[in-house]
Amino acid sequence: MSDHGWKMVRTDLFDRRVIDYNKNHKNQLKAVFGNLERYVDYLESAPIARLISAQFIHPEGRGLIALTEKGYKPKQPPTRLYAYPRQDSKTLYLITLGNKGSQKQDIKDCYRFIDSLSVEGTKK
Amino acid sequence: MTEETPKALKKSHISVKEMLEDIGVDRDVIDTVEDVHRQKVSNALAKIRLSRGLTQKEMAELLKCTQGRISKLETGKDDDLRLRDLSDYAQAARVSLSVTIGPQNCAEAIKHHLFTVKQHIDQLVTLDNGKDLALSHGIQRFLDQILWNVAKLIGSSKQALKKADAQKASRPAEIEIISSSDSFAGTKGNLNELVNA
Numbered sequence: 294m295s296d297h298g299w300k301m302v303r304t305d306l307f308d309r310r311v312i313d314y315n316k317n318h319k320n321q322l323k324a325v326f327g328n329l330e331r332y333v334d335y336l337e338s339a340p341i342a343r344l345i346s347a348q349f350i351h352p353e354g355r356g357l358i359a360l361t362e363k364g365y366k367p368k369q370p371p372t373r374l375y376a377y378p379r380q381d382s383k384t385l386y387l388i389t390l391g392n393k394g395s396q397k398q399d400i401k402d403c404y405r406f407i408d409s410l411s412v413e414g415t416k417k
Numbered sequence: 418m419t420e421e422t423p424k425a426l427k428k429s430h431i432s433v434k435e436m437l438e439d440i441g442v443d444r445d446v447i448d449t450v451e452d453v454h455r456q457k458v459s460n461a462l463a464k465i466r467l468s469r470g471l472t473q474k475e476m477a478e479l480l481k482c483t484q485g486r487i488s489k490l491e492t493g494k495d496d497d498l499r500l501r502d503l504s505d506y507a508q509a510a511r512v513s514l515s516v517t518i519g520p521q522n523c524a525e526a527i528k529h530h531l532f533t534v535k536q537h538i539d540q541l542v543t544l545d546n547g548k549d550l551a552l553s554h555g556i557q558r559f560l561d562q563i564l565w566n567v568a569k570l571i572g573s574s575k576q577a578l579k580k581a582d583a584q585k586a587s588r589p590a591e592i593e594i595i596s597s598s599d600s601f602a603g604t605k606g607n608l609n610e611l612v613n614a
Binding site: 299300301302303304305306307308311312315319322323326327328329330331333334335337338339344345346347348349363364384386387388389401402403405406408409410 | 420422423424425426428429430431432433434436437440441442443445446449450452453454460463464467468470472473484485488489491492
């Protein structure tokens with residue numbers, strides 16, 4: 294990742310969820326972070342982040358992606374790590390983490406966050 | 418109810434491991450991430466596919482297998498991969514595959530690579546049929562560049578060995594290249610001349 298200068302930036306919500314999952318759903322956390330490690334590695338090879346495709350990557354619209362628990366053994370309940378790769382600044386924003394039940398609200402939170410980035414960008 | 422927008426933290430990270438340590442997750446979570454990081458070959462398969470701009474589905478079509486199989490290869494353990502999987506993947510992605518058996522330590526690896534370089538140079542030289550002057554000059558210039566770069570590389574490494582150099586200042590520098598073939602005959606002298614120049 295460092296070769297091409299991609300960096301990861303977390304949100305306060307992401308940290309809270311990670312701490313909760315670390316306490317209560319650790320295997321799910323292992324599954325999505327394993328896939329995050331892969332995704333970060335792929336960012337080095339793909340010229341455009343949006344072109345990266347794999348079974349554990351779900352496009353969620355507006356550039357948002359969800360990294361799932363897929364591929365981890367033993368099989369885990371659906372879990373999603375929401376991230377937003379921003380090509381211009383080579384920043385991967387790690388926005389939140391959730392399950393099937395929180396999916397709708399999680400995506401809303403992510404969209405609001407992405408909007409806030411655009412507002413910040415225009416201010417600058 | 419007002420919905421709060423997530424706020425970006427100021428700190429940034431370049432590795433997942435470093436980030437998880439910063440959050441303070443349990444060691445076994447970090448171990449899982451490190452284990453994924455160690456699967457160099459399966460990760461490389463995915464990167465080869467991505468660099469070719471292929472999706473897993475397209476790769477599956479080329480390999481005449483299911484997308485699930487591709488996903489399994491790319492996210493599985495290196496130990497579970499078969500040589501056949503690698504050669505099929507390389508063929509589909511139109512990249513070359515080479516398997517190295519042998520060198521275990523640094524010195525052995527250098528000797529091994531030098532031998533491989535020599536083989537490639539020999540191959541290049543066979544292109545010169547003596548009829549195409551431009552081609553002959555091109556190869557000659559390329560070899561000169563290689564020679565210069567190798568000398569520069571070794572020279573800078575030798576400079577880094579300041580202590581060792583100081584100790585043996587009284588005796589001339591010497592590079593010993595041991596090859597499994599005799600094709601390096603004469604190289605030792607040439608390199609020593611360049612390094613000591």
